[in-house]
Amino acid sequence: MPSEPRRLQPRKQPRQVRAELTRQRVLTAAAHIFAEYGYAAGTTNRIAERARISIGSLYQYYPNKDAILAELMTRHLHSVRVTGTYRDQSDLPDSLEDIIRMFVRTKIENHLDDPELLRIMYEQAPRTGELLDRVTRQEQEMVDDLRDLIDRHPEVRVEDRDTAARLATAALGPIVHHLVAAPNSVDVTRLEDELTAMITGYLRGSGQGGGRTTPRSA
Amino acid sequence: MPSEPRRLQPRKQPRQVRAELTRQRVLTAAAHIFAEYGYAAGTTNRIAERARISIGSLYQYYPNKDAILAELMTRHLHSVRVTGTYRDQSDLPDSLEDIIRMFVRTKIENHLDDPELLRIMYEQAPRTGELLDRVTRQEQEMVDDLRDLIDRHPEVRVEDRDTAARLATAALGPIVHHLVAAPNSVDVTRLEDELTAMITGYLRGSGQGGGRTTPRSA
DNA sequence: CACAATTATGAGTAATCACTCAATTGTCCC
DNA sequence: GGGACAATTGAGTGATTACTCATAATTGTG
Numbered sequence: 001m002p003s004e005p006r007r008l009q010p011r012k013q014p015r016q017v018r019a020e021l022t023r024q025r026v027l028t029a030a031a032h033i034f035a036e037y038g039y040a041a042g043t044t045n046r047i048a049e050r051a052r053i054s055i056g057s058l059y060q061y062y063p064n065k066d067a068i069l070a071e072l073m074t075r076h077l078h079s080v081r082v083t084g085t086y087r088d089q090s091d092l093p094d095s096l097e098d099i100i101r102m103f104v105r106t107k108i109e110n111h112l113d114d115p116e117l118l119r120i121m122y123e124q125a126p127r128t129g130e131l132l133d134r135v136t137r138q139e140q141e142m143v144d145d146l147r148d149l150i151d152r153h154p155e156v157r158v159e160d161r162d163t164a165a166r167l168a169t170a171a172l173g174p175i176v177h178h179l180v181a182a183p184n185s186v187d188v189t190r191l192e193d194e195l196t197a198m199i200t201g202y203l204r205g206s207g208q209g210g211g212r213t214t215p216r217s218a
Numbered sequence: 219m220p221s222e223p224r225r226l227q228p229r230k231q232p233r234q235v236r237a238e239l240t241r242q243r244v245l246t247a248a249a250h251i252f253a254e255y256g257y258a259a260g261t262t263n264r265i266a267e268r269a270r271i272s273i274g275s276l277y278q279y280y281p282n283k284d285a286i287l288a289e290l291m292t293r294h295l296h297s298v299r300v301t302g303t304y305r306d307q308s309d310l311p312d313s314l315e316d317i318i319r320m321f322v323r324t325k326i327e328n329h330l331d332d333p334e335l336l337r338i339m340y341e342q343a344p345r346t347g348e349l350l351d352r353v354t355r356q357e358q359e360m361v362d363d364l365r366d367l368i369d370r371h372p373e374v375r376v377e378d379r380d381t382a383a384r385l386a387t388a389a390l391g392p393i394v395h396h397l398v399a400a401p402n403s404v405d406v407t408r409l410e411d412e413l414t415a416m417i418t419g420y421l422r423g424s425g426q427g428g429g430r431t432t433p434r435s436a
Numbered sequence: 437c438a439c440a441a442t443t444a445t446g447a448g449t450a451a452t453c454a455c456t457c458a459a460t461t462g463t464c465c466c
Numbered sequence: 467g468g469g470a471c472a473a474t475t476g477a478g479t480g481a482t483t484a485c486t487c488a489t490a491a492t493t494g495t496g
Contacts, residue, residue, distance in 0.1 A: 012472090016463065019473060040258040044454060054475045059455060123341040163404065167397075167412050174392030179385075186381065194385050194420075201419035202412075230442090234493065237443060262484060272445045277485060 008067045008130060012060055023061045025051040030068045035116035039069065039124040070131050073121050077138050080110050096155040096203065101196045103146060107172050108180065108192055115181035122177060143169045150203055157205035168199050226285045226348060230278055241279045243269040245293075248286045253334035257287065257342040288349050291339050295356050298328050314373040314421060319414045321364060325390050326398065326410055333399035340395060361387045368421060375423035386417050 014020045029051035033042040044065050048055040062068045093099055111118050125131060147165040150156045158164045175195065179186050186194075232238045247269035251260040262283050266273040280286045311317055329336050343349060365383040368374045376382045393413065397404050404412075 015472060018463080022473080043452080045452095055455080056457080056476065057474055060473070063455095065454065163408065163412065166404065167393075167409075167416070170396050170400075171389060171393045171416075174396050175385075175389045178388050178392050182388075186384065190378075190381060191385075194381065197423075198385070198389075198416060198420040201422075202416040204419075205415075233442065236493080240443080261482085263482095273485080274446065274487085275444050278443070281485095283484065 008063070008070045014061065019061075022051075022053055022057055025053060026058050026061065026068065027071060031072060031114060031117050034069065034072070034120050035114060039120055039126075044068075066126055066131070069121065069125055072117070073125065073131060073135070076110075076118070076121065077134060080138065081141075096150070096153050097196060097200045099149055099153070100200045100203070101192065103149070104172065104192055104195045104199065107176055108188055108195075111176050111180050112188065115177070119177050119181050122173070139169070139173075156203045158203055164203060168202065172199075226281070226288045232279065237279070240269075240271055240275055243271060244276050244279065244286065245289060249290060249332060249335050252287065252290070252338050253332060257338055257344075262286075284344055284349070287339065287343055290335070291343065291349060291352070294328075294336070294339065295352060298356065299359075314368075314371050315414060315418045317367055317371070318418045318421070319410065321367070322390065322410055322413045322417065325394055326406055326413075329394050329398050330406070333395070337395050337399050340391070357387070357391075374421045376421055382421060386420065389417075 014023060026047065030042070030047045033047045033050055036042070037046070044058060045055055047068070048058045051058070062071075093102065122135075125135075143165050146169055147161065150165065151161060156164075172195070176191075179191060180188070232241060244265065248260070248265045251265045251268055254260070255264070262276060263273055265286070266276045269276070280289075311320065340353075343353075361383050364387055365379065368383060369379060374382075390413070394409075397409060398406070
């Protein structure tokens, strides 16, 4: 039974520098606490303590706990979009491999900052209301971007380009989460190379035809 | 500050059928509740209510909440191992594609039962102590299995087979979680085909050599 | 049936949580 | 300085949680 949607807007606009600073301290502290304890166990009291402000101050600027995570998420999504749009028109590479590499690299870069926090945000964030919508929309944009990219590229030989775009996009996120945040992580340079090879190969349709050679029922 | 390791063993062995039945009711109810509410919000009282037993009975057989999830996880891991080992020696297919297909299919099948629960278990389970160890070990076994499989196959042309095995395995789990449990899910048959193509292509080293053609620093 | 062992019950407890609010302190500007 | 407003404080509140334990019901056994 997901709780009803909650207000996410701050209850009060800061008018002094002091206040803006407090907002920022909360955000920074929350990022650390959520990354370390997870969302449920990352209590508002702990966040306030880490930020070295009182719990009351925290609630001056964030109406509830969800709002804090929502702002962290918003900032992340924004940075994703900003990083992503530099591949607009002009400097598009020619080869499919290089296009995919840009795609992969962007995604990896977006997760290098604070992998643990990102994982918490995607996995444990309350899947409800506005926040969920935003994330869903952003994912759809990514799929569409990739779809556009591969759509007009001759090297791509896949039956269903829509599914291919969905799969490739859906694959990328979780893998990066999983591997960048892993204890003994793979080197990111190598990760970029391998993921690029993997997706490029897949889109080129390197598997000789799609024909299945093993019967489904074992 | 993760909590210290907790006992996961039941505090009392059931001696009557009645008791064994109660244990089972708890487990079934917990699977539903966790899948529906998540781990944190899936309270023990709710589980007891769904199982139509009293909260006291629940704690007769499970010393704490973690132990319930641990047993669900154990049962899942066990079934994975059982399903996985049928590809031991004898009936190994010849072509790389078919081998990978078996691998992929097994993974997908393991997640078809209760995708939501599985996602909760992998994403929200307390990452601590014995439970974490078990999961880590099982993942390592999967990597090793795949490594063995591809190691003696001539079709595989990848520089570093170890990394390839790690990547392919690490990729599979999250993708399957993500897509099988997704709202408008991809058809599982298609998913199997695409994933097989993707991984097979990757292992064959279809990308013309590993050489990077775009300079890293943009 | 009698009696003990096992199992079931659920109100109660201590801890923890998100969040409030009356009081205090700091800042701005004349 | 002084008054108005902004910002900060933290003890407190009510809700929720995991878990306990004294008591009652059920079962196995002779």
